[in-house]
Amino acid sequence: AQSVTQLGSHVSVSEGALVLLRCNYSSSVPPYLFWYVQYPNQGLQLLLKYTSAATLVKGINGFEAEFKKSETSFHLTKPSAHMSDAAEYFCAVSDGAAGNKLTFGGGTRVLVKP
Amino acid sequence: GAGVSQSPSNKVTEKGKDVELRCDPISGHTALYWYRQSLGQGLEFLIYFQGNSAPDKSGLPSDRFSAERTGGSVSTLTIQRTQQEDSAVYLCASSSNNSPLHFGNGTRLTVT
Numbered sequence: 001a002q003s004v005t006q007l008g009s010h011v012s013v014s015e016g017a018l019v020l021l022r023c024n025y026s027s028s029v030p031p032y033l034f035w036y037v038q039y040p041n042q043g044l045q046l047l048l049k050y051t052s053a054a055t056l057v058k059g060i061n062g063f064e065a066e067f068k069k070s071e072t073s074f075h076l077t078k079p080s081a082h083m084s085d086a087a088e089y090f091c092a093v094s095d096g097a098a099g100n101k102l103t104f105g106g107g108t109r110v111l112v113k114p
Numbered sequence: 115g116a117g118v119s120q121s122p123s124n125k126v127t128e129k130g131k132d133v134e135l136r137c138d139p140i141s142g143h144t145a146l147y148w149y150r151q152s153l154g155q156g157l158e159f160l161i162y163f164q165g166n167s168a169p170d171k172s173g174l175p176s177d178r179f180s181a182e183r184t185g186g187s188v189s190t191l192t193i194q195r196t197q198q199e200d201s202a203v204y205l206c207a208s209s210s211n212n213s214p215l216h217f218g219n220g221t222r223l224t225v226t
Contacts, residue, residue, distance in 0.1 A: 034214065043118070043205055043217030090157065100145060101170070102215065104157035 002027045002093045006105035014113050019078040021108050023065075023091030026072065033074040034092045034102065035065055044090060050074060061085070086112045116140070118218035120206050126224045127196055135191040135221045139208030146189050147215060148181055152202035160204075163189065196225045 007022040025031055032051050036044040048059025055067040061084075065076045074091060088109045092102040119138040127133050139146050148160040159173040163183045174180070178196075183189040193200055203222050207215040 036217075041219065043207075043219045044215075045217070046214045049214055092157075100147070100164075100209070100215075101159055101162060102149075102157075103159070106156045 002103045004105035012111045013081045019081045021076040023074045025093045036090045038088045120218035124222045132194045137189045137206030143208035145209045147207045149205040150202045201225045
């Protein structure tokens with residue numbers, strides 16, 4: 001069985017500040033890990049994915065995430081927050097590269113203060 | 115081309131009524147998924163179709179829920195005798211081989 005825990009259901013950052021969203025996973029097989037973003041009244045959009053290649057993964061909109069097997073973590077970061085980053089972010093795990101049957105974390109809502 | 119399309123975008127129904135939610139996947143995508151997003155439960159997997167294989171129904175919460183996929187393309191999620199706890203956003207996603215899931219904008223279902 002797989003599971004994902006996202007620490008903090010809400011995060012508030014100032015514009016220009018570092019964004020750090022935490023994700024820890026549990027998986028009995030080598031995991032495939034994903035971060036998705038959801039803007040209001042929209043579906044989920046893929047930010048980035050880890051599929052056992054490089055442990056530091058770069059995604060869209062300046063986001064990146066680092067896979068740390070020893071810590072079972074896949075934290076998402078962005079060096080400088082922009083107002084447009086205000087959204088909900090979901091970490092997810094699957095056992096297949098295509099992302100079938102994703103198991104999601106509870107989500108972290110990001111508020112960006114001017 | 116177009117993304118995953120879901121209809122209706124919003125649906126209000128009375129408790130006990132049946133509802134049908136529709137999903138048009140991206141053309142050529144062989145895999146189709148339904149998820150439910152609700153307060154307190156997060157995003158839950160419901161059902162997964164892959165080509166002509168039997169669907170994976172392991173996430174359906176009760177026998178009031180069913181889904182079909184006709185001709186390997188459009189899918190309909192049906193909820194019979196709706197209950198208030200069925201109120202949620204129902205998200206559809208599709209993918210092709212080795213591609214991540216592409217999600218639609220969802221159908222917001224409200225059961226009154």
